[in-house]
Amino acid sequence: MNTLTAQRLQDMYQLLFERFGPQHWWPGETDIEIVVGAVLTQNTNWKNVEKALANLKRGRLLSVQGLDSLPLPSLAEELRPAGYYNIKAKRLKNLIRLIMESYEGDLDRMLKQPVSTLREALLSVNGIGRETADSIILYAARAPIFVVDAYTHRILYRHGMTDEQPTYEDLQALFMENLPDDPQLFNEFHALIVKTGKDLCRTVPRCEICPLRDWGPTSPINRS
DNA sequence: CACCAGGCAAGTA
């Protein structure tokens, strides 16, 4: 591991935590709520996700069995405010089917298996990609894996810590190989990166008030 | 009006 990179990441974390404080992620009271939220928030504002989650709660549908029993068209209607509601209804059903068929409908049983097997199982579901899988592993299973998102790419690039097109796994390794293997640290760090991205990187393109401004260029980057 | 949000998969070359 690169001690310089490690120091830089730790300084970055400290500055963000001092600036923003604990983010209390994942917002959600149960494991199933975290899992469902992870799917619904794909390329979608969290506020919209909350409305869909409220719909499910109101109908007492926010459980593996509740979601399994609900017909696809009905589920799609409940998810409407979260956007992409047809595709997300299918994706949720795909995940629920995995839990029903491979873990006897027991979410906890799925989450308790070793991280590598869990990740493989999640990625086998159509509609669950790397970020969604890792979010479920970190925030629902509470296992130490680092979640990479678009903000992570943008911020690390802007601060000169990566080349132009690092892969998801490149960035994930950068964090995991240079930080203590601590799920609570990974939890807070990812949440702080999202907070920083939402608050500063867009509204203040040159990051003039960004607590990370001391690190390198802040030129914008277009990235998915 | 434009642009984006805590992605992902499928299609094309």
Next chain:
DNA sequence: TACTTGCATGGT
């Protein structure tokens, strides 16, 4: 492998 496109509501 490397692009491109569809999916969609709601906020700024």
